[in-house]
């Protein structure tokens with residue numbers, strides 16, 4: 001569905017943000033895109049949806065080159081940006097203006113999500129709070145039924161119950177021919193939702209693995225004493241003892257702690273990545 005080869009991108013030619021980046025993404029999955037501030041996550045999402053163009057290399061999304069911005073392509077991709085702007089119109093008018101761009105737009109689905117998010121439907125959009133606007137746009141994004149949904153920090157601004165609703169709605173909506181990429185620092189909001197973890201570091205995607213592969217290779221544990229763990233890779237002091245990421249020699253079952261995993265990749269990059277080669 002997404003095939004990126006040797007992609008170079010920079011806002012200035014002599015300063016690359018993405019350097020020889022390669023990526024393969026399959027439909028039917030929810031990908032979490034993680035990376036430090038300024039790593040280039042938003043830039044990558046903008047290249048995928050044709051809002052920014054590679055300096056060189058190829059980017060194929062659903063069989064099309066996003067940079068050509070063909071109507072057929074734009075109907076199939078939706079980007080929910082980190083910073084949102086909504087015009088001063090009612091929800092009904094917003095739909096009548098923007099929904100026609102997406103042939104598969106499902107009005108019933110949109111209003112169902114608004115109800116789940118408890119959004120007052122009569123208000124003008126600009127009279128809504130930031131979190132309410134975000135929920136309108138999340139509902140819109142999902143109702144487009146676009147094949148490629150890109151979400152940049154979607155849970156920013158959502159209150160705790162809404163984050164739970166967000167997870168529930170997304171998990172229930174994805175179809176086999178769709179993919180969702182969620183770029184986020186709020187990993188705790190999403191670690192039960194995503195099924196692939198991608199990490200952008202050093203201007204490249206250094207890891208793109210299904211969650212079950214990560215927990216097959218690595219064990220995530222809480223221990224009182226670090227000596228109790230064979231082959232620890234990374235540890236952090238926890239309330240009681242330590243949280244540890246270790247090589248999963250004994251094929252134990254553990255639950256992915258995405259924050260620990262991300263920190264382990266950043267601090268012990270070679271050791272973690274070598275488990276996946």
Ligand SMILES: Nc1ncnc2c1ncn2[C@@H]1O[C@H](COP(=O)(O)OP(=O)(O)OP(=O)(O)O)[C@@H](O)[C@H]1O
Nearest residue numbers: 011012017035036037038039040041042043044082
């Ligand atoms: N419009 C722009 N013009 C020039 N440089 C930019 C522009 N937007 C971003 N950059 C630079 O490109 C790099 C990558 O930025 P980007 O926003 O893609 O990172 P990010 O991983 O999404 O960061 P964050 O997690 O902080 O949102 C940063 O060094 C940033 O300063």
